[in-house]
Amino acid sequence: xxxxxxxxxxxxxxxxxxxxxxxxxxxxxxxxxxxxxxxxxxxxxxxxxxxxxxxxxxxxxxxxxxxxxxxxxxxxxxxxxxxxxxxxxxxxxxxxxxxxxxxxxxxxx
Amino acid sequence: xxxxxxxxxxxxxxxxxxxxxxxxxxxxxxxxxxxxxxxxxxxxxxxxxxxxxxxxxxxxxxxxxxxxxxxxxxxxxxxxxxxxxxxxxxxxxxxxxxxxxxxxxxxxxxxxxxxxxxxx
Numbered sequence: 001x002x003x004x005x006x007x008x009x010x011x012x013x014x015x016x017x018x019x020x021x022x023x024x025x026x027x028x029x030x031x032x033x034x035x036x037x038x039x040x041x042x043x044x045x046x047x048x049x050x051x052x053x054x055x056x057x058x059x060x061x062x063x064x065x066x067x068x069x070x071x072x073x074x075x076x077x078x079x080x081x082x083x084x085x086x087x088x089x090x091x092x093x094x095x096x097x098x099x100x101x102x103x104x105x106x107x108x109x
Numbered sequence: 110x111x112x113x114x115x116x117x118x119x120x121x122x123x124x125x126x127x128x129x130x131x132x133x134x135x136x137x138x139x140x141x142x143x144x145x146x147x148x149x150x151x152x153x154x155x156x157x158x159x160x161x162x163x164x165x166x167x168x169x170x171x172x173x174x175x176x177x178x179x180x181x182x183x184x185x186x187x188x189x190x191x192x193x194x195x196x197x198x199x200x201x202x203x204x205x206x207x208x209x210x211x212x213x214x215x216x217x218x219x220x221x222x223x224x225x226x227x228x229x
Binding site: 035043048049054097100103 | 153154156206209213216217
């Protein structure tokens with residue numbers, strides 16, 4: 001089955017740029033969605049279809065996807081961005097299946 | 110506004126069954142697929158299955174086949190997820206989520222989550 005690999009943690013100082021990667025075999029050929037999850041809360045969609053930003057999501061959030069890596073970029077990081085971030089793709093290669101990455105804990109120093 | 114409101118926390122013994130509800134409002138219930146996703150303590154997200162509210166058909170993740178059943182009641186715009194033969198590793202927060210649109214579209218609205226604890 002398809003596997004998505006995320007770094008367990010990323011740390012960044014306030015005001016700096018955070019980049020969270022999501023690796024997968026030829027992931028550039030798939031649509032990648034990103035979710036933010038704060039402690040005790042449900043996930044929130046922050047990027048869809050690689051780089052689309054849903055209504056209400058700050059412009060500081062952006063995404064890209066090419067080759068074997070998709071990246072969520074958070075510019076001018078704020079304390080409120082501290083959360084777990086998950087990437088998600090639809091895997092139609094064998095069993096129709098949604099696949100989530102293992103999640104990345106973003107710590108704002 | 111779109112809302113998915115789930116039933117409250119449950120504590121079950123191993124071998125028992127649990128049924129979690131997800132009541133949708135603020136949109137046409139039959140126009141969007143509903144997924145169930147679970148999250149074990151300190152772990153990531155796991156897709157469980159999908160309910161197609163318009164026709165009632167379902168599809169489940171392979172690792173849960175035979176133990177999970179999803180149903181819906183169109184009169185109350187509610188989707189149900191029942192998990193049987195519970196084990197300790199089924200302890201998790203269970204979420205329902207609405208799929209935005211077509212097959213590969215993301216989940217744009219989520220329920221608040223239901224904690225299911227399996228313990229003897």
